[in-house]
Structures are given as C-alpha cells and as structure tokens.
Amino acid sequence: xxxxxxxxxxxxxxxxxxxxxxxxxxxxxxxxxxxxxxxxxxxxxxxxxxxxxxxxxxxxxxxxxxxxxxxxxxxxxxxxxxxxxxxxxxxxxxxxxxxxxxxxxxxxxxxxxxxxxxxxxxxxxxxxxxxxxxxxxxxxxxxxxxxxxxxxxxxxxxxxxxxxxxxxxx
Amino acid sequence: xxxxxxxxxxxxxxxxxxxxxxxxxxxxxxxxxxxxxxxxxxxxxxxxxxxxxxxxxxxxxxxxxxxxxxxxxxxxxxxxxxxxxxxxxxxxxxxxxxxxxxx
Numbered sequence: 001x002x003x004x005x006x007x008x009x010x011x012x013x014x015x016x017x018x019x020x021x022x023x024x025x026x027x028x029x030x031x032x033x034x035x036x037x038x039x040x041x042x043x044x045x046x047x048x049x050x051x052x053x054x055x056x057x058x059x060x061x062x063x064x065x066x067x068x069x070x071x072x073x074x075x076x077x078x079x080x081x082x083x084x085x086x087x088x089x090x091x092x093x094x095x096x097x098x099x100x101x102x103x104x105x106x107x108x109x110x111x112x113x114x115x116x117x118x119x120x121x122x123x124x125x126x127x128x129x130x131x132x133x134x135x136x137x138x139x140x141x142x143x144x145x146x147x148x149x150x151x152x153x154x155x156x157x158x159x160x161x162x163x164x165x166x167x168x169x170x
Numbered sequence: 171x172x173x174x175x176x177x178x179x180x181x182x183x184x185x186x187x188x189x190x191x192x193x194x195x196x197x198x199x200x201x202x203x204x205x206x207x208x209x210x211x212x213x214x215x216x217x218x219x220x221x222x223x224x225x226x227x228x229x230x231x232x233x234x235x236x237x238x239x240x241x242x243x244x245x246x247x248x249x250x251x252x253x254x255x256x257x258x259x260x261x262x263x264x265x266x267x268x269x270x271x272x273x
Contacts, residue, residue, distance in 0.1 A: 025203075026207065061216075065213070
C-alpha cells in the first residue's frame with residue numbers, strides 16, 4: 001500500500017486521530033463533550049501503546065484513565081451542572097496570545113529535533129519488555145519499594161479527598 | 171509489528187499533544203477543562219517514555235509510566251475535591267474569579 005507497512009498506516013491514523021481529538025478537547029465549548037473527546041484521545045494513545053508492544057500499559061491506561069479518571073471528571077461536571085451556557089470564555093486577545101505561544105513552543109521543539117539522528121524502533125520480536133510477565137518482574141523486584149510508597153501516596157490522596165469533600169471539619 | 175517508525179515521529183507527536191494541552195491551559199477559564207488539559211500533557215510525556223523504553227529495550231521507562239499513572243490518579247482525586255469545594259464556596263469554577271490572593 002503506497003510503500004508503507006501496515007504498522008506505519010496504523011501509526012499515522014492513530015496519530016491523526018489523537019491530535020484531532022486533542023484539539024477538540026480544547027476547542028469544544030461544552031465541558032461534557034470535552035470529556036468525551038478526551039476519552040477518545042486516551043483510546044488512541046492506548047492504541048499507540050499496543051503498537052509499541054506495551055500491552056500491560058495499554059490495558060492499565062484504558063482501565064485507569066478512561067475507566068476511572070474520566071468517569072470522575074464526568075461525575076463532577078454533572079454534579080456542578082455545567083453546560084455551554086455557563087461556560088466562561090477568555091478574551092479573544094488572550095486566546096490569540098495562547099495560540100502564538102503554543103506555535104512558538106512547537107517551532108522550538110521541531111527546530112531542536114532537526115539535527116537529531118534518526119533512530120528506528122526495533123522490530124517487535126526483540127521487544128518483549130511490555131508484557132505483564134517481564135514488567136511484573138521489574139516492578140516487584142527492582143522497584144518494590146517505590147511501589148509500596150505509591151500505595152501510601154494513594155492512601156494519603158484518598159484521605160485528603162475525603163477531608164476536602166466534607167461539608168465542614170469538626 | 172514495530173517496523174520502521176522513526177523515534178522522531180513519536181517525539182513530534184508527543185510535542186504536539188503536549189502543546190495542545192499547554193494551549194488549553196492558557197486559553198480556557200473552566201478549571202475542569204484546565205485539569206483535563208494537564209492530563210493530556212501527562213499522557214504526551216507517558217507516550218514518549220514508552221516509545222524510548224521500547225527503543226532502548228529497557229523496562230524502566232514503562233515502570234516509570236506506571237508510577238506516573240498512580241500519581242495522576244491521586245492528583246485527580248485531590249484536585250477534583252478541591253474544585254468541588256471551590257464550587258461550593260463561590261458557585262462557579264471560573265479561575266478568573268479566584269483572584270482574592272492578589273490584593
């Protein structure tokens with residue numbers, strides 16, 4: 001197909017969709033639509049993880065981001081009853097300046113990439129590190145202590161969220 | 171499966187996603203949308219970490235992404251609790267109204 005392999009086609013399509021949905025997140029006025037577009041962006045990124053043979057991360061990404069975090073966002077938006085009418089808008093000049101800053105940032109990043117050498121990703125047979133077996137071995141061997149610390153962090157976040165969410169602290 | 175995609179393409183894609191997030195943070199006033207744009211920026215960085223970890227055939231990058239996800243989950247829980255508290259107090263989540271510290 002036009003000299004491109006199926007992987008390259010998939011990469012192109014997924015990248016295009018991810019960027020399009022990402023733009024829609026920023027430019028949609030209705031917050032609920034924004035959340036839904038962000039979920040679609042996350043699915044595209046999960047597709048990229050699958051292309052990179054990082055299967056464990058792809059599944060965790062869908063479960064944690066699309067499944068948990070975005071549902072939390074959706075709940076909060078629905079509780080606050082936000083919609084298009086209540087959506088505050090920045091002044092046009094601020095938006096233009098934000099766009100200009102983004103453009104300059106992209107220009108700098110692309111410019112710094114120009115001199116970099118082209119490294120090709122290895123063929124998939126060589127990369128088995130993304131599988132659950134290999135990743136689990138690293139996670140529960142070398143990174144056991146940080147893993148336990150992460151559990152303390154999640155506990156602290158849970159307690160903090162409950163404390164903040166209470167009506168008044170007695 | 172991964173044949174012949176230069177790492178530069180992944181860097182470019184991550185840069186574009188990151189900048190979309192950054193522009194969103196600058197151009198929007200709704201605090202929840204700003205939060206979502208921060209998530210988008212985190213994901214752009216995660217994608218790049220996974221790409222480089224595959225490139226160097228080193229699992230540490232993917233473990234790091236795992237920890238970034240855990241921290242992001244904690245951050246969202248606390249952040250949304252703060253936002254709902256703000257909404258309860260000022261009946262809006264417009265960040266331009268949160269300028270009391272200025273005076």
